Amino acid sequence: MSSVYFISDIHIHDDKEKKAQIFLRFLHFLEEQRTPATLILGGDIFDLWLGAHPYFKNKFKTIVEKITKLVRSGHTIYYFEGNHDxxxxxxxxxxxxxxxxxxxxxFLFDGVVVRFEHGDQMNPEDRGYHFLRWFLRTPPLRWLILHLPSWLVSAIGNKASQMSRQYTDGLRDEDKIREFMRDHVHRVFEQRPFDVVVHGHVHLRDDYTFEQDAKKVRSFNLGSWDHDSRILRFEHGKWSWLDLT
Ligand SMILES: [Mn+2]
Structure with missing residues (x-):
């Protein structure tokens, strides 16, 4: 099968910033490939995107146009919602x-069972966030987000995005993050097994192999684009990082 690419947590603020340019360059590279690829956008691609407002479509116009072209030329793109989009x-x-x-x-890629999730449900102690996640997805809130005027949605969203960032920064005990991340992976493996699990959200790049129920399992965290720009690639049965920095 063709290549599969996993990207998350770029947190693009506008089309012109460096991270956005690197992302666009990557989309351009995909466009030039002879065989269509599979691209998994793993959430928090944008620092803020809510609903279908023209505000966001205009703000990230060049990216939207590029993605539209890719879909039209046969690439498969999946988008996992994050807590910023x-x-x-x-x-x-x-x-x-x-x-x-x-x-x-x-997903089943080349006979390999892959579980993907954004990763915002990995920390069981994060009860406040789990409530917020549920609340934002209830029908009345969904309706509001889709129908409020763009300026109001972006104002509220920017505030929420700021708070979410402060929260994430405040929680930088990397050992603790690694611990709850790996605990989560073991727990969900028991619910439904897989060969590989890929997640993002915690901004801590990780490549962890373990054995469970006599099966060798691998877990990747995609990290963030704060210091470099890496994409996880699955190609010809092998996993590798693609450094776009
Ligand atoms: Mn996130």
Whole structure:
């Protein structure tokens, strides 16, 4: 099968910043490949994207145009909602043809069972966030986010995004993050096994191999684009990091 690429947590603020340019260069590289690829956008690609508002479509116009071209030329793109980009279906799925997920999903790539999730449900102690996640996805809130005027949504969203960042920065005990991340992986493996699990959200790049139920399992965290720009690639049965920095 063709190559599969996993990207998350770029946190793009606008089309012109360096991270956005690197991402666009990568999308351009995909466009030039002879065989269509599979691209998994793992959430928090944008620092803020809510619903289908023209505000976001205009702000990230060049990226949207590039993704539209990729879908039209046969590439498969999946978008997992993060905690900075949500209620994506009306625009990203219904208009652009990108399949949107808001929960973990299983894929079969070259006979390898891969579980993907954004990763915002990995920390069981994070009860406040789990409530917020549920609340933001209830029908009334969904309706509000989709129908409030763009300026109001972006104002509220920017504030929420700031708070979320302060929260993430405040929690930089890397050993602790690694611990709850790996605990989570063992726990979900018991619910439904896989060969590889890929996640993002905690901004801590990780490549962890373990054995469970006599099976060798691998877990990747995609890290963030704060210091470098890496993409995880699955090609010809092998996993590797692609450094775009
Ligand atoms: Mn996140």
């Amino acid at each position: 949500l209620h994506l279906k009306p625009f990203w799925q219904d208009q652009l043809g990108v399949k949107v997920y808001s929960d973990p999903e299983f």
